[in-house]
Amino acid sequence: MFVIEKEIISKDEIAFLIPQIYKLLHVRFGHRHWWPGDTRDEIMIGAILTQNTAWTNVEKAIKNLKKVDCLSLDRLASTSRSELEKMIRPSGYFRQKAERLMNFARIVLDYPDGPDAFFHHSQNLDEIRDRLLNINGVGPETADSILLYAASFPSFVIDAYTFRIFTRMALYDGKKDYMKLQKLITDNLELDLDLYRDYHAQLVELGKRYCRNRRPVCDTCPLNELCPKKGA
DNA sequence: GACCAGGCACATC
């Protein structure tokens, strides 16, 4: 038994709720077909640009990059730092992110036998994940987003919404321990690329509509019937 | 004008 927020939730209950949450969200929102980006490079660039930043701001930066055909790692690596900073300014932290993007592009492009080899499926997932985590500016969420959406590895993405929602559902104890929450979810979920992709996408959709930081909305939330904090 | 948004690295205790 887990003791969570002074309530007791059994392992069986958790094993039921985690797939059930996805089912309810999928019924309400439909398949999300995520990530918002067309190519592997675009998805990876977006994953870095969206760090602690609203996606609407990232869109402006991506639009600027697209305008000059800089939405790929090789074009990005051959751009000047100041030009890049100018283009990604709307996404915030633009100096930091410009440096991270150029460094990231350089490392992936310079990988022996190139980017395809970097992400080749003959390798172990953990091997590639560790390689990504060793790149400055790539933490667990960014690494998993890249693996899951750009490189098609089943690596479940935990983000601020995931913490907020699972804490609120009293399935998680609230401490920001990325690997702990990731394990809780994947231990209770079928290992499937498309399921991992869409589950995270559903959580983001739910978070945006019903679980913003200050003001959770309960009345029409699709998880209302499961939520112990209903009406709180 | 304060608060927030799909993090991460680094300093300090």
Added chain:
DNA sequence: GATGTGCATGGT
């Protein structure tokens, strides 16, 4: 190992 801080723009 936990906790705090800087990074920065645009929307509400």
